[in-house]
Structures are given as C-alpha cells and as structure tokens.
Amino acid sequence: MDMKVEDYFAYPDPHGRFGDYGGSYVAETLMAPLEELRAAYFALRRDPAFLAELDSDLRHYVGRPSPIYHAERLSKKIGGAQILLKREDLNHTGAHKINNTVGQALVARHMGKRRVIAETGAGQHGVATATVCARFGLECVVYMGAVDIERQKINVYRMKLLGADVVPVTSGSRTLKDALNEALRDWVTNVAGTFYIIGTVAGPHPYPQMVRDFNSVVGREARVQMQEQFGRLPDALVACVGGGSNAIGLFHAFLNDRDVAIFGAEAAGEGIATGRHAASLVAGRPGVLHGNRTYVLCDDDGQITETHSVSAGLDYPGVGPEHAFLKDTGRAQYVGVTDDEALAAFHELARTEGILAALESSHAVAHAMKLARTLPSDRLVLVNLSGRGDKDVHTIAAREGIDL
C-alpha cells in the first residue's frame, strides 16, 4: 500500500479502521456490547475525572513514571549507538501489561460491570488482570490454553493467589488464540454483567485503540524524558511485537516525529524459513482474525497456523491492526529476531547491565544491538524493556540443559 499519511494521530477512523486494517469482524451478538463499550470508553477518554483517577493509579499503584536508563556498558561493548532502556520491567507486576489492565478495570467499574474476563498466553496479562481485579474488588475469570497452563504453572498459581478463576481451554491448539476464542464465547454468553479485558492491541474496535491509549503513556513519558535527559528525541525506537501492545505504547507518541526511525522485532523462532515462528508482519498476509483485519499466519486454505517462539508472550498468529497499517505505510519496519538471538541478548544484557529482561523484551534488545552496531556513537536507540525476566528463568535453564 502506498499511502501518504499526514497525521498518524488521526487513526483509527470512527469505525476503528487503520487504513485497510482493524474494524469489527465479530458475531452479531457481540455488536451490542462493543457498542456499549465504545460509548462508555469514548466518553471516559476525555473525562478529566477519569483521567485523574487513571493517572493516580498509574503513579501510586503501578509506580510510574518508569525511568529511561542509559545502558552504557552494553553500548560500549557493542561499539556503536547508545542504547537506552525504557524500564517498563520496573512496573508493578513486572511488565507494561498493567498500564492497560488498570485502565480497562477503571472503565469496567465506570460501566458497573462486576465480572471481568481475560485471555492469557504466558500468563502475564492474566496476572496483570487478576491483580487489578483484586485491587478493584472485581470477579476475575481468566481463560488459558491447557498447553500454556502446563508450561506456565507459576503464573497460574499467581493468578489463583490473586483470587482469579483460571479456566483451562482444551479446544484447537490449546494456546493463546484458543483462549481468546473462549473468552469471546464467554462474553457473548454473559454480555450483561461482564467486561472483557483484552490484553493486546488486537480484537474488534475499540480494543486496538483503547489498549493503545492506555499503553501510550510509555511513549508520552519517554518523549518528555528524552528531552530532559538528552535534550532531544531518540534516533530510533525498538520494541518487540507479538500482539504489539508494548510496541504501540512506545511508538505512538513518536509517530508524527518523522526523524525517529521505528523498528518492531517479531519472533522469528527457529528461523522464518523453518516455518516455526510467530512473525505475522514479516511472514504473514492480510486476513481476518479475532475481530479485526490484520496480518495473520495461516495456510493457503485460510486456516490459522500454530506459531512458535521461545517467548510465550510473542507466540500469537495475528498482530494489532495499527502495526499492519504502520508496516504498509512504511512508517515502521518489522524484522524477525530468532530464539537464539533473543537468548544471546538476554545474557548480554544480564552480564553487562545487571538486568534480567523478559524473553519477549530480549527480542527488542537483540535488534537494538544489531542496529546500534551500524550507527555512530552519538546516535540514540531507545528500547522498550517491556518486562522483567524472572518469569523466564525456568525456560532459559531448561533450554540450556540446567535442572533447577
């Protein structure tokens, strides 16, 4: 698509479309609850009292603003551009996910919904949802693929400790996409009192916009912090992209700053050529999944294919429609980062800076390292360090043949 975009902040349009992407591709029974949610959300997003409430929780409960940290030793070792880390890993619950769940839980409360449902893959969004439900006294039901429940026992237990009911999903591939299907079915069946907190910038309108709005605090803060700490904007942004919520959170405030290059790092798994990956933008094609038109990974019959990534949080066969739009307009570039590259970056960051990054975020660090090598030392590359890696130590140990 060759499309001249003057103002990226003008998207989506009132139908939730980002160019060709987005929209509301859902069953008729979901149109009414979506309309109810849109009405509530579009009133609240300009409501000073709501925004003050949100800001207060982001500050005192989540721990915002998160700092920008200059990874000097890592940058020196690479010998190129300076790598800066936006430390979303320091948020309460250890990732950017809570920015969104706090926001949506507040919307749920304003709408008088007492029951919250969510889908989760690795369990991070489930934990972030269970957390805010405990905080606001809401009933919480989390759908999780049976395969993921087996892989992520600690997060399952964390959710239970927080009072959530974790429901195993045994249909399809029994992973994130099936959990999302099941959560949609729950919502269709229990529309009246239930609020569905989607964890990424996908799904039907208004979710891609609403989740972006709640996460875009990351980029808004970063834009101010860059001026304060470095006197200018960064030369490049890098973030990992599964569904794409942390990435759009960092990118959005910078979309109209045309001198800032933007890179999204998708999970290339064992390599794009092997077919065992989760790189929807790099290797997928436009289609319709989970309520929106976007790039999807599917076979020639249109069946959604199973994905692979060492990081469960990137293991999703679709991607947020705004990323599809940014790819087609050329505003952002999307690249694949393999499991091995992400693991190498994980270790490098751990040893040079004393930071255990989430495996998801390690994909972004890996691409930032590649990029920094090609740039002079006065350039600034800002990475969204979207989550901390404590949750991944078992995965990493197992991969490296270590029995904990």
Next chain:
Amino acid sequence: MNRIDARFAALRAAGRTGLIPFVTAGDPSADATVAIMHALVDAGADLVELGVPFSDPMADGPVIQHANERALARGVGLARVLAYVREFRARDATTPVVLMGYLNPIEIHGSGRFADEAKDAGADGVLLVDCPIEEIQTTAPLAAAGLARVLLAAPTTAPARLAAICAAAEGFLYYVSFAGITGADRLSMDDVRARVAGIKRSAKTPVAVGFGVRDAASAAAIGTFADAVVIGSALVDRLAASKDAADACRRAGEFLAPIRAALDARAESHVA
C-alpha cells in the same frame, strides 16, 4: 428467481414452515457429507446449511468447534466444500445450499475467486459469522456473483442496526434466538416470538430462527411464528458417533424426519 427465493415462495404458498439443517462439511467423515445432504433433503430439509471448517470458530460452541477440528484433521477446507456442493448439485438441482463460516478462509482464497467458484459449484448463499453489516462492503464480490449474503440478527441487536440489517438482508434473515454460542440451551420462547414478530414486520426477506433448537418440540414451537427453523448443533452431535457414511445418513434422516413431521402437523392443523 434464485433457488432460495423460489423455495421460500413455495413454502409460503403451501403454508409450510421451512426446515434448515446445518452440518459441518467433512464431519463425521470426509466421504459422508454429500450423502448426508441428500439424506437431509429426503427427510424434509428445505435448504441445507453447510459449515465451512475453520481453525478458530469463535462464535461456535463445543459441538461445532470439535466438528470443525475433526473436519480440518481430515483435510476438509474450502476447496473440498465447493467440491461437495458441486457433487450435491449433480443430483439435486432445486434445494438451496448456503455456506456458513468465517471470513478468513474466503479472504485468503480471494473473495472474487471464491464467489465465482461457489456460484459455479451451485451454492446459493453465504453466511459469514464474523462479518456484521458494518463490514459488509468486504463481501461485495459475493453479491456481484449472485450469492445471497445471509445476515444475522440477535436479541441484543439495537433497533437502528436491526432496521439496517432488515433492509440489507438477502435470501433470508437468520435470527439468533439468544445471546450465546451455537448449541447452548437458553431458549425463551416468548422472547423469541416477540422479537421475531417485530423483525418480520420490517424484514424484506423471510426470517429463519436458530441457535438452541434441539428437537421436534422446540422446532414446532418456533415454527408457529418463524418462516423457517435452523437446527445445527443437535444434528452435528447426533452425527458425530456415526460408524460410517450409511450410518450417518440413517442418523440424519432419523433425526430430521420427526422435526419435519412436527412442523407439518402444525401447518395442517392450522389449515384445518
């Protein structure tokens, strides 16, 4: 006149309620589908809805989800579904066939190419579960090829949207009798009756009612006010344990015949 309109006109003339069974293509076996379609027609089906298997059937309950998974495991996708329709059409030139499924397989196949192939195979309409009226421009090639775009309405559909759906409906309008997934058990007959009466006043097409119709009694009750009754999950469930294609056809006939009889008994008593 196309086959759907012709069939509903004939039903109306005869004072009968239409019976629309749904089966997932490729289930309970890849070689049984066409035979099951014929068996359903023999047992009194007026129109056959054929489900196009999809990996992520988000609006369907467990029975049809699992039927989708089994069909896909047998390699039955869109190309095979079109072949089934063509084979069915070779022996049955009059019973309308509506394909029911999700957008992605059709988009990946190419909407225009799909529309031409489906029409050529002998399909009459397409119902896309994840394509509400707001996104109907997506399916313009289907209408251009002469396929009826069957739309859904639900208990939660707001009046303004319902008016737009009634105005845009092609073939027939499919009223989802309750808010939920296919096959769940939450039918309140008085609610359904009141809503359908309202829809029939503004829809330019006949109104079929489905979701949660399980047996002759619930079908006959709906038949008192709907133009047609759709029956899906209960039938798919009945077919799932079939030993072979012949057994599946026998089960299909045994399942549908009493429903047909119940609908017709009501029609006759009404005429009398």
